[in-house]
Amino acid sequence: MTETQALTEPLDTMIRLLSFEGKQNPYPLYEELRAHGGLVRLGDKHWLAVGYEECARALRAPGLLQTDAAMQDLRMPGWREHSSWQWLTKNMLFSNEPDHDRMRRFFSSAFSAHSVSAFGPMVERLADEAVAHLEKAAAEGAPEGVDLVEELTYRLPIAVLGELLSIPPEDQPGMHPLIKAITTSMDPVGDLSQLNPGDAAMDKLAEYVADLVDRRRAAPGTDLTSAFVKARDAGSDLTEEDLVANLMAVIVAGSEAPQDLLGNSIRIAAQHPEYAERIREDAEFTARFLEEVLRFDPPVHALNRVAGEDQEFFGETVTRGSAVTLLIASGNRDPRRFTEPDRFDPDRPGNQKQLTFSAGAHYCLGAALARMTAETLLPKLFRRFPDLAVVGTPGFRDQIVQRGHDRLPVTLG
Numbered sequence: 001m002t003e004t005q006a007l008t009e010p011l012d013t014m015i016r017l018l019s020f021e022g023k024q025n026p027y028p029l030y031e032e033l034r035a036h037g038g039l040v041r042l043g044d045k046h047w048l049a050v051g052y053e054e055c056a057r058a059l060r061a062p063g064l065l066q067t068d069a070a071m072q073d074l075r076m077p078g079w080r081e082h083s084s085w086q087w088l089t090k091n092m093l094f095s096n097e098p099d100h101d102r103m104r105r106f107f108s109s110a111f112s113a114h115s116v117s118a119f120g121p122m123v124e125r126l127a128d129e130a131v132a133h134l135e136k137a138a139a140e141g142a143p144e145g146v147d148l149v150e151e152l153t154y155r156l157p158i159a160v161l162g163e164l165l166s167i168p169p170e171d172q173p174g175m176h177p178l179i180k181a182i183t184t185s186m187d188p189v190g191d192l193s194q195l196n197p198g199d200a201a202m203d204k205l206a207e208y209v210a211d212l213v214d215r216r217r218a219a220p221g222t223d224l225t226s227a228f229v230k231a232r233d234a235g236s237d238l239t240e241e242d243l244v245a246n247l248m249a250v251i252v253a254g255s256e257a258p259q260d261l262l263g264n265s266i267r268i269a270a271q272h273p274e275y276a277e278r279i280r281e282d283a284e285f286t287a288r289f290l291e292e293v294l295r296f297d298p299p300v301h302a303l304n305r306v307a308g309e310d311q312e313f314f315g316e317t318v319t320r321g322s323a324v325t326l327l328i329a330s331g332n333r334d335p336r337r338f339t340e341p342d343r344f345d346p347d348r349p350g351n352q353k354q355l356t357f358s359a360g361a362h363y364c365l366g367a368a369l370a371r372m373t374a375e376t377l378l379p380k381l382f383r384r385f386p387d388l389a390v391v392g393t394p395g396f397r398d399q400i401v402q403r404g405h406d407r408l409p410v411t412l413g
């Protein structure tokens with residue numbers, strides 16, 4: 001933006017960002033917001049962190065809290081009538097200390113980098129099966145293309161979770177609409193009735209997970225659900241409700257964002273055959289390429305925090321109860337942090353400093369698993385289908401917190 005151009009009012013930009021069209025390409029709108037500085041005031045009690053440093057520091061600021069039940073009372077009166085947020089506020093992501101730490105400690109070693117490295121052969125096998133399934137679906141489907149969201153990018157992450165948690169393959173496709181509806185509850189809502197689809201989906205998923213827990217308790221196996229049940233029953237400080245809420249969080253967080261990472265990565269590589277070629281041969285390049293996708297076109301764009309007390313933040317007074325929305329996808333495009341941020345450059349130094357897995361106490365528990373799944377699939381896919389091509393210009397869902405393709409039609413060549 002040149003100095004002679006008038007700045008657009010942040011509220012106008014936000015209104016356009018929250019429209020369906022805005023969500024198709026939000027990046028120019030983030031630039032408009034950053035023209036006001038890294039921390040933008042939207043209203044009396046609402047701030048936007050849009051710069052890299054502002055987002056990075058907000059994620060680690062002890063006075064900026066997750067939207068737990070007490071904070072939701074300040075931010076979204078009436079939320080207690082909605083089971084989506086009733087359940088969300090019971091998981092570790094939407095909790096603050098000491099509850100967050102208590103729950104995270106219980107689950108964290110199962111998903112540590114060390115544990116995840118042992119899942120390698122299983123992820124390899126499931127990625128091979130997913131590629132074989134795609135070939136079959138394409139052969140049976142219409143010649144104009146096969147939808148990758150339906151036939152690949154959801155299937156692989158849920159198959160991995162299915163194997164880990166003991167969710168039978170026949171139950172996995174039916175979970176997709178539930179997961180999709182639940183993630184819409186995390187988007188800004190104009191009216192609380194917009195939570196209704198997420199409420200219904202959450203109730204169904206809760207029933208399924210409670211039943212899964214009962215089944216594994218009655219007949220334990222070698223899966224993680226059985227291990228979690230055993231550890232809980234052996235006298236941990238986790239309630240049965242904590243167990244169900246966090247298993248749901250793992251299922252939802254562990255499928256939708258990985259699905260969108262796979263979708264965005266495959267789209268970008270298919271549109272730039274020079275990347276697809278390097279992915280086929282060079283595992284280190286694939287890892288760097290994925291970090292750049294996470295920076296450039298991330299599956300998660302926005303996170304919410306609430307000020308638990310009056311505080312100074314980047315020279316501004318943020319009062320107790322103020323909402324602070326962290327537009328991490330804007331931080332990833334901040335020219336003060338990344339040179340020529342709108343250029344996709346897999347060889348960019350420092351792209352692993354992207355904000356997409358969050359930072360601080362809530363740093364993504366599944367980051368190692370998500371990276372491994374994508375690093376395993378991509379080379380297999382582009383080796384098997386070197387001429388894979390995206391059909392048309394695929395659209396994005398009407399969502400901004402978790403942003404990804406609704407459908408991603410491709411031809412396999």
Ligand code: HEM
Binds near residue numbers: 092093258367
């Ligand atoms: C590309 C894929 C993924 C992305 C972009 C992603 C992103 C994120 C982000 C941004 C947060 C923190 C939100 C905040 O600070 O408010 C988070 C937390 C979390 N993620 Fe992921 N995630 C991904 C994959 C996964 C997977 C595969 C799992 C399954 C184990 C998972 C489980 C979780 C859990 C349980 C939390 C809560 C951690 C806590 O509150 O301490 N995620 N994720």
